[in-house]
Amino acid sequence: MHTLCSFTTNLAITTANTNSMANSLFSLPFHEPVVVFCITLLVILIIPFVFSKFKLPGIIGLILAGMLLGNSGFNILESEGSIELLGNVGLMYLMFLAGLELDMNTFVQNRNKNLVFGFLTFAIPFITGFWVCRQFLNYDLLPSLLISSMFSTQTLIAYPIVSRLRLTKTEPVGIAIGGTIITDTIVLLLLILIIALHNGESSTNYWLFLTGSIAVYMYFILFIFPRITRWFFKNTSTDIIAQYVFVLSMVFLAGTLAKFINLEPIIGAFLAGIVLNRQIPHSSTLMSRVEFIGNAIFIPIFLVYVGMLIDLKAFISGWESLKLSLILIFFAISSKWLAAYLTQKIFLYKTIERQLIFGLSTAHAAATIAIILIGYKMGIVDINVLNASVVVIFASCIVSAFVTERTAKKIVLKETPHQYEQEKVEKIIIPVSNTTNILPLIEFANFSKIQNKKSPIYILNVVKDENEISTKLAKNIENISVSTEIPAEFIARMDINISSGIVRASKEIMASKIIMGWNGNYSTREWIFGTILEGVLRDSRQPIYVVSIKKPIHNINNIQIIVPPLAEFESNFRGWLTSMHNFAKQISAKIVFNVLRDYQESFSNALIANNLKFKYQTEVYNDWYSSFDTLSQKSENSLIVAISARKGSISHTSRIEIIPRLVSKKLKDKDFIIIYPAQPETTSIDTRAFLSGTGQVNIEEQGQIV
Known part of the structure; x- marks a missing residue:
């Protein structure tokens, strides 16, 4: 009986503990580290993905998600504990990348002009901001100084735009980079003064001690850090994991040493980035x-953390945050424009060059959010300023991207010659998964080849496991090669992702052209999750031909090519023209270019400039969309070719992106080809690189335009 009572008592206690743990686990806000981290990872996975589908910045999506998750939203997560720790790590990482990605070589080349613009882009926004805060907003000295510093910061959010358009070595871009280095450095030094004044430090002894400490600290960071780094990299040249951990350790060592002398750790992280820049x-x-x-984990968590600190209720219900946002946006952007205008007058730049400098220098992101967050935590500024700063970041980034892209394209249109070199050697790769419709792809590849007819066409099969390699497919390709006398070689690659397998194989064989088949279907699922083609377009630079030829290829007697505006300014213009001319010549088909009326003369001049002497006809349209409707009524022996463009290229527009859907809707039953011209190797940009500045991951500059 005693044993039974004891068992019952223990069971009751266990049940009570289990219920208590369950209640604790599912009560809001969540405190269990595994649950907190799971929710955070799902947010940084899904939100940027969803926002990108609607052409909205992922940075804003993450901050908004943080607002909804935080105390002022649905109170799902707390802004303390693990989120706060990872958020602070993300802040350090953000400032480190801001320093690491700055181009110090460009700064040295135009030192004097960089110093002038750096001074102007700091002083004019700072003076403007201080006057606005004191006269209009009636802020005290320290909040005025902090908000004025925010006016002076700038982040090269729009750098990937000029990189893709091959303008990175132009003088306006170099000056914008140099100005960013100078103004952000001055702002961080000014932050030292603001924090010291906030802490009530005003004695001469304190300032002498602080000056001496900063001098010793700067010497250690600028001269000792590089020596340690060079020694470590020299002795661990093959251990990439150790190198990464070392870099991270140096960043946080710089932040820790800064903390010891009463500086903000982000100053150390930024300096560490500048020092390691050349290493x-x-x-x-x-x-x-x-x-x-950094861009996958730490910086997104930091943005979520920032959102959790924002008071959503105050932002929605109060007029103060909205009014403050409008005032700060107007003066922050206009003061950057004034700095660019004075720089234009001093150095006698053209108006278009001034606009490019303004576009690159007007975005407020990395340093802005860092100093405002520090000021908010220290009580220097209130929640309304933090709320307004997020709106400033959003507005300035949109203005920066819009002005930079519009101006950069004008520069390219003005200066780019119409004559391009064609490929010297051509290697074609055709990814396939089954034996259906392989013959038309191989025939098109063979007929459109430019030179080097003896080089084989590579037929690629990407599988997840070696057991999935199709011997039937290999045998079928061999039979086609023998019967058509077209050299074809079967190759296989193993990869968990088909698009990445295609890209990797293309790099390995140094392919000059990728030809892919498509049945014309475009589902909702593919719109949400993306297609194999989108993955290949994102990660490759070769021209891509999406081919759907259903009838015997020799039955085609005319080729209707839909040419979008500005296609003649792309560097691969001659490449696809020559390919289609070779194809038409082999099958004795005529070529008809369908061009918008306003761009007919420019297109004709480009054909003449490239010495492309072949017979063709031109059909003129007033509306780009109507050409698809007209061509859908053409005879069954017509091949319809739509020239598309990659994101960031000179001819890319939002309407270009709907070509696959237009083709799927209007031309699905026709023979068609979609051509994506090659994108010159400039900068491989991660779409999740939220705030880190230049986004210079893999730079291989080729022929500069100006």
Whole structure:
């Protein structure tokens, strides 16, 4: 009886403990580290993905998600504990990348002009901001100084745009980079003064001690750090993991030493980035890993953390945050424009060059959010300023991207010659998964080849496991090669992702052209999760031909090519023209270019400039969309070719992106080809690189335009 009572008592206690743990686990806000980290990872996975589908910045999505998750939203997570720790790590990482990705070589080349613009882009916004805060907003000295510092910061959010358009070595871009280095450095030094005044430090002894400490600290960071880094990299050249851990250790060592002398750790992280800038090549594996981990984990968590600190209720219900946002946006952007305007007048730049400098320098992101967050935590500024700063970041980044892209394209259109070199050697790769419709792809590849007819066409099969390699497919390709006398070679690659397998194989064989088949179907699932084609387009630079030829290829007697505006300014313009001319010549088909009326003269001049002497006809349209409707009524012996463009290229527009859907809707039953011209190797940009500045992951500059 005693044993039974004891068992019953223990069971009751166990049940009570289990219920207590369950209640604790599922009560809001969540405190269990595994649950907290799971929710956070799901947010940084899903939110940028969803926002990108609607052409909205992922940075804003993460901050909004943090607002909804925090205390002022649905109170799902607390802004303390593990989130706070990882958020602070993300802040350090953000400032480190901001320093690491700045191009110090460009700064040295135009030192004097960089110093002038750096001074103007700091002083004019700072003076403007201080006057606005004191006269309009009636803030005290310290909040005015902090908000004025925020006006002076700038982040090269729009750098990937000029990189893709091959303008990175132009003088306006170099000056914008140099100005960013100078103004952000001055702002961080000014932050030291603001924090000291906030702490009530005003004695002469304190300032003498602080000055001496900063001098010793700067000497250690600028001269000792590089020596330690060079020695470590020299002795661990093959251990990439140790190198990454070393870099991270140096960043937080710089932050820790800064903390010891009463400086903010982000100052140390920024200086560490500048010092390690020349030690880590921008195209190295180490640089890729440093940026990948930061942009994938730490910086997104930091943005979520920032959102959790924002008072959503005050932002929605109060007029104060909205009014403050409008005031700060107007003066922050206009003061940056004034700095660019004075720089134009001093150095006699053209108006278009001034606009490019303004576009690159007007975005407020990395340093802005860092100093405002520090000021909020210290009580220097209130929640309304933090709320307004997020809106400033959003607005300034949109203005920066819009102005930079519009101006950069004008520069390219004005200066780019119409004559391009064609490929000297051509290696074609055709990814396939089954034996269906392989023959039309191989025939098109063979007929459109430019030179080197003896080189084989590579037929690629990407599988997840070696057991999935199709011997039937290999045998079928061999039979086709023998019967058609077209040299074809079967190759297989193993990869968990088909698109990445295609890209990897293309790099390994140094393919000059990728030809892919498509049945014309475009589902909702593919719109949400993306297609194999989108993955290949994102990670490759070769021209891609999406081919759907259903009838015997020799039955085609005319080729209707839909040419979008500005296609003649792309560097691969001659490449696809020559390919289609060779194809038409082999099958004795005529070529008809369908061009918008406003761009007919420019297109014709480009054909003349490239010495492309073949017979063709031109159909003129007033509306780009109507050409698809007209061509859908063409005879069954017509091949319809739509020239598309990659994101960031000179001819890319939002309407270009709907070509697959237009083709699927209007031309699905026709023979068609979609051509994505080659994108010159400039900068491989991670779409999740939220705030880190230049996004220079893999730089291989080729022919500069100006």
